[in-house]
Amino acid sequence: MMDIKNSLWLSASFLMGTAAVTAQQVKKPHIILIMTDQQRGDCLGIQQSFIKTPNLDALAREGICFDKGYSTTPSSTPARAALLTGLSPWHHGMMGYGVVAERYRYEMPRLLRERGYYTFGIGKMHWFPQKTLHGFHGTLVDESGRVEQNGFVSDYRDWFKLNAPGKNPDALGIGWNDHTGGVYPLDEKLHPTWWTGEMAVEFIHHYKSDKPLFLKVSFARPHSPYDPPQRYLDMYRDVKIPEPVIGEWAGKFAGEPQKADAAFGDFGVEHAVDSRRHYYAAITFIDDQIGRVIQALKEEGLYEDAVICFVSDHGDMLGDHHHWRKTYAYEGSSHIPFLLRLPSWMQNERKQGEHLSYVVELRDVLPTFLDAAGAEIPEDMDGASLLSLLQEKQPQWREYIDLEHATCYRADNYWCALTDGKMKYIWFFHTGEEQLFDLTNDPQERTDLSGQKKYSKLLEIWRNRMVVHLEERGEEFVKEGQLQKLQRTHLYSPNYPQDKRSKKEKLRDWKKDSR
Secondary structure (H helix, E strand, O other), X not given: OOOHHHHHHHHHHHHHHHHHHHHHHHOXXXXXXXXXXXXXXXXXXXXXXXXXXXXXXXXXXHXXXXXXXXXXXXXXXXXXXXXXXXXXHHHHOEOOXXXXXXXXXXXXXXXXXXXXXXXXXXXXXXXXXOOOOOOOOEEEEOOOOOOOOOOOOOHHHHHHHHHOOOOOOOOOOOOOOOOOEOOOOOOHHHOHHHHHHHHHHHHHHHOOOOOOEEEEEEXXXXXXXXXXXXXXXXXXXXXXXXXXXXXXXXXXXXXXXXXXXXXXXXXXXXXXXXXXXXXXXXXXXHHHHHHHHHHHHHHOOOHHHEEEEEEEOOOOOOOHHHEOOOOOOOHHHHEOXXXXXXXXXXXXXXXXXXXXXXXXXXXXXXXXXXXXXXXXXXXXXXXXXXXXXXHOOOOOOOOOEEEEEOOEOEOOOOEEEXXXXXXXXXXXXOOOOEEEEEOOOOOOOOOOOOOXXXXXXXXXXXXXHHHHHHHHHOOOOEEOOEEOOOOOOOOEOOOOOOOOOOHHHHHHHHHHHHO
16 A cells, blocks of 8 residues: 555656646747748758758757758749748749738738747848738848839848948849859958848847747848858868759750840859859858857757747759759759757657658748647648657658749749659649659659650559649649640639738738837
8 A cells, every 4th residue: 555655756746747748838939930042952961961051950960851841832932922821822822923912811920929929030031012020020121132112121231331331232243043153242241141140149139038939030042143252162162063963854945045044054064063162152151140040049048948940942953954043843943951950848759860751841830830839720721730740650741742833934834743752743734744753763853754654654643643733723724634734824823812901900900010
């Protein structure tokens, strides 16, 4: 028979254990979202050892690397709409490079703010209007020189005028879609990459609120111009830079006009290698700033209680298959880095540094953050919480993910794709052409299998999956179980938000967000 002393001890232990579990359930972690613009999924040191990203590599070793991370609509604005809303392209309404709506039913900063977070954004947002808050308490914005509304001046440009009066922030003279590399001609502490890191560090050191923090730090590079400071370029002086990969199917893209911002064309190996050298150096410059941000979090005691997610909005072809820039289904464009680190006190069945092969996408970031904050995930949100992949021993997950982009650069670049990370099927809306790639044995997509007889059954399986995926869009897309070629391009779906608020209501909501 248990004596009274042991009985009391066990009762106390039970109550203490219950209290600990309850405390963990109600404790809200800080949430730090760090993102880059146009960074390929293979451009981390943990993926290619010659790329110098020690701080991101350290973050990956403390957390999880999702090797099959994707950007469903791989250009800036639709990718950021997915990140903002947790929705698929058809459901948030943007199937290509359009204008992010002023208001959505789900918005990352607003949903976290409503759950008690102090929300702040630094860097490139690429929203419209350009200082829209979407629920942020405040933002400091760098828009890469873009002026998309009368009178707009970014916070970075105003800061530049204060710190370098009379100097030109665009002194290098390379456009923001050019793929020629160059060395930043001014002091590196005037560069937008340094500014973004510095503003984040200052904000972290000043943050003294009792509220949990949601901080978004969004770098405008390595998106062109590829303009690292000289000392970062020097780090790659003696590095053997990989040449672009050219698939057997890509010859038709070689002969495009040789413009500085051309989306297609054979510019020669020397040009591609030089562009890549500058691009990788720009990534290392960013990595140093990320290291400063992480160090600031540690110094202020925020790091141990932080969920940290690192992603990019899309990749960069860098001359692969005679393609440049983005908006394509191919891995250089659609595959992105995707890291997630949890606090030690959050349940995690995975080992630190583990690599997972589940297909994940930008739409999964918001539900992950809501889950981490102890909030309910809306049933009609297309994304899913990544915590299930870390906290469940046998998680249920999607079999494949959808990708797409409306017409951009040339008429036949209008497509929808599906991938499970092992195979990829691409359907071209205007031409009715198909491509099928074996990503396991041909990760660089050199060989299109769609015309090979031995893959005809596999092609049919993926084609039928595409039929199921597109059926909700109506007979223009799928009729009698068959994919239909489209005569017109759909940039926006019927689900694109129509903001019916009055001017008075908009002003009220703006004042509310600004408090």
